[in-house]
Amino acid sequence: MKVLRLFQKEAGVGSARFLILAALSGLSNAGILAIINLAASHVQDKEGNLVNLLLFGITIFVFVYTQRSLMVEVCHRVEQLVDRMRVRLIARARRAEFLELEDVGRAEIYSCLTRETLILSQAAPNLVIGIQSAILVIFTMIYMAFLSWTAFILSAACTIIGALVHISRNTQVKAELRESFEQENLLIESMSDMLEGFKEVKMSDARAHAIAQRIEAISHRVTRLRIRTQTTYATDFVFSQVTFFLLTGVMVFVVPAVSEAYTQVVVMTTTASLFMIGPVSNVVGSIPIFTNANSAAENIMRLQERLGRINGHKNGGVSSLADFKTIVLDGASFAHAPAGGDRPFTVGPIDLTIRRGQTIFITGGNGSGKTTFVRMLIGLYPNQGGTIRVDRATIGPFNIQDYRNLFSVIFSDNHLFAELYGQPAPDPVLVSELFELLEMQHKSRLENNRFSTTKLSGGQRKRLAMIAAILEARPICIFDEWAADQDPYFREKFYRVILPLLKEKGVTVIAITHDDAYFDVADLHVHMDTGRLKIIRGEEKALEMAPG
Numbered sequence: 001m002k003v004l005r006l007f008q009k010e011a012g013v014g015s016a017r018f019l020i021l022a023a024l025s026g027l028s029n030a031g032i033l034a035i036i037n038l039a040a041s042h043v044q045d046k047e048g049n050l051v052n053l054l055l056f057g058i059t060i061f062v063f064v065y066t067q068r069s070l071m072v073e074v075c076h077r078v079e080q081l082v083d084r085m086r087v088r089l090i091a092r093a094r095r096a097e098f099l100e101l102e103d104v105g106r107a108e109i110y111s112c113l114t115r116e117t118l119i120l121s122q123a124a125p126n127l128v129i130g131i132q133s134a135i136l137v138i139f140t141m142i143y144m145a146f147l148s149w150t151a152f153i154l155s156a157a158c159t160i161i162g163a164l165v166h167i168s169r170n171t172q173v174k175a176e177l178r179e180s181f182e183q184e185n186l187l188i189e190s191m192s193d194m195l196e197g198f199k200e201v202k203m204s205d206a207r208a209h210a211i212a213q214r215i216e217a218i219s220h221r222v223t224r225l226r227i228r229t230q231t232t233y234a235t236d237f238v239f240s241q242v243t244f245f246l247l248t249g250v251m252v253f254v255v256p257a258v259s260e261a262y263t264q265v266v267v268m269t270t271t272a273s274l275f276m277i278g279p280v281s282n283v284v285g286s287i288p289i290f291t292n293a294n295s296a297a298e299n300i301m302r303l304q305e306r307l308g309r310i311n312g313h314k315n316g317g318v319s320s321l322a323d324f325k326t327i328v329l330d331g332a333s334f335a336h337a338p339a340g341g342d343r344p345f346t347v348g349p350i351d352l353t354i355r356r357g358q359t360i361f362i363t364g365g366n367g368s369g370k371t372t373f374v375r376m377l378i379g380l381y382p383n384q385g386g387t388i389r390v391d392r393a394t395i396g397p398f399n400i401q402d403y404r405n406l407f408s409v410i411f412s413d414n415h416l417f418a419e420l421y422g423q424p425a426p427d428p429v430l431v432s433e434l435f436e437l438l439e440m441q442h443k444s445r446l447e448n449n450r451f452s453t454t455k456l457s458g459g460q461r462k463r464l465a466m467i468a469a470i471l472e473a474r475p476i477c478i479f480d481e482w483a484a485d486q487d488p489y490f491r492e493k494f495y496r497v498i499l500p501l502l503k504e505k506g507v508t509v510i511a512i513t514h515d516d517a518y519f520d521v522a523d524l525h526v527h528m529d530t531g532r533l534k535i536i537r538g539e540e541k542a543l544e545m546a547p548g
């Protein structure tokens with residue numbers, strides 16, 4: 001079982017100390033039974049029973065100490081394990097490649113980070129009780145064997161039958177749990193679809209109804225699956241109890257009739273068998289929790305594997321490539337995975353030289369591949385064809401993050417962070433200059449590296465994003481249709497004031513644009529058409545046409 005191996009390897013459950021504690025607590029538990037049985041059969045012997053009373057007290061003390069240490073320690077270690085798993089998941093998610101993350105999807109990451117880890121930590125106390133009850137059952141069995149072989153064989157048979165029933169059901173239950181995990185992820189996905197598109201949902205009753213129906217349908221499916229699994233568990237649980245009731249009945253009604261010698265021990269074996277019902281119920285009762293925890297552990301580990309290996313490369317915020325003179329694309333290309341059976345859309349092969357300090361415009365129709373090209377240029381999409389070189393250095397897996405740190409990007413569907421994460425507090429003079437430049441000084445402020453508000457119009461949010469991008473002070477700024485969200489006044493300001501200012505600061509700017517009135521601002525103007533790049537104006541040497 002994955003969860004047992006996980007708990008054993010990473011939380012030290014199963015270490016010598018753990019096993020000794022569990023054995024001691026199981027032994028003292030069985031000891032209490034033996035002492036009571038012994039004392040009950042010697043009620044007349046007052047003196048002997050005083051010793052028994054003392055033993056009784058000591059055994060209870062051992063039980064309390066070991067049991068408590070065991071449970072506290074296991075919960076402690078398992079919580080720490082869960083914490084480590086969460087941290088590791090976050091680390092892997094953050095180091096995963098963009099396409100890997102897109103491929104996994106948010107729902108699975110959310111559910112692993114929250115529900116699945118919760119299932120693991122909730123399983124910890126049950127794990128202790130389960131293992132420990134199993135030990136107790138074994139000890140009681142040994143005691144039983146000591147009292148009577150007939151009783152021992154009977155109870156061993158019952159236990160084995162119970163275990164076999166569980167094992168035979170396990171494959172089915174596992175498949176059910178896997179399916180409900182997938183369905184629950186669908187549930188999260190549809191629910192966030194509804195919440196993220198709430199404006200649109202609100203504006204159409206028919207849409208709201210259809211989405212709600214879809215979510216309800218998934219919810220019903222999850223419920224049906226859960227009920228089916230729980231019913232299996234409930235049936236198994238009741239049967240295991242009844243088996244032991246029957247066992248005790250057989251010991252009282254049947255065995256004495258066949259075996260003479262048995263009559264002397266009947267009370268003790270019956271007590272032992274009754275005593276076993278509790279622990280056996282614990283073991284059987286913890287099976288569903290185990291199975292759940294096991295599938296949770298599997299889900300988390302599968303996600304970890306899907307998010308790829310953590311690469312050891314660490315980066316600060318400043319790129320060691322920051323002094324670059326040129327970025328050269330040599331036959332670089334990227335193809336989207338073919339969605340819906342179509343031909344994959346391919347950008348490139350592209351040959352282009354970007355010189356430091358240039359202002360570069362990229363134009364082209366909708367869907368011509370401008371955004372895809374830019375994402376490949378900045379290392380968000382892998383370059384699948386030729387090479388990208390920064391001066392002499394070829395960009396590869398070992399320096400890609402360093403390379404990405406060259407760029408400040410405002411994507412067309414950008415996410416505006418309310419806080420300037422990972423940046424030292426900027427110079428307040430520069431901040432107020434930028435707020436004035438973008439005319440946002442009466443709308444928002446930067447306090448403790450956070451924007452006082454980001455609840456603004458689309459164009460204003462893009463202006464805050466511009467402030468954040470300039471404050472990041474990276475050598476290259478990329479704007480994907482930034483001006484499209486601005487009014488004519490701000491569009492003019494963008495091309496006539498902001499871009500020249502960035503040029504003056506030595507910042508290399510790459511802007512995707514449709515505003516032909518301002519093409520003169522660019523040093524280099526390239527045009528995209530169905531994934532091919534063509535130079536319109538600028539250094540002729542900047543572009544050597546791709547072969548073919």
Ligand SMILES: Nc1ncnc2c1ncn2[C@@H]1O[C@H](COP(=O)(O)OP(=O)(O)O)[C@@H](O)[C@H]1O
Nearest residue numbers: 336337339345365366367368369370371372373
């Ligand atoms: N995430 C994606 N997955 C698959 N194909 C995509 C994806 N994004 C864009 N495409 C494809 O790439 C083409 C170019 O898209 P894009 O680069 O966004 O164009 P542009 O920015 O020039 O409007 C689209 O026509 C589409 O077929």
Ligand SMILES: [Mg+2]
Nearest residue numbers: 370371372412
């Ligand atoms: Mg685009």
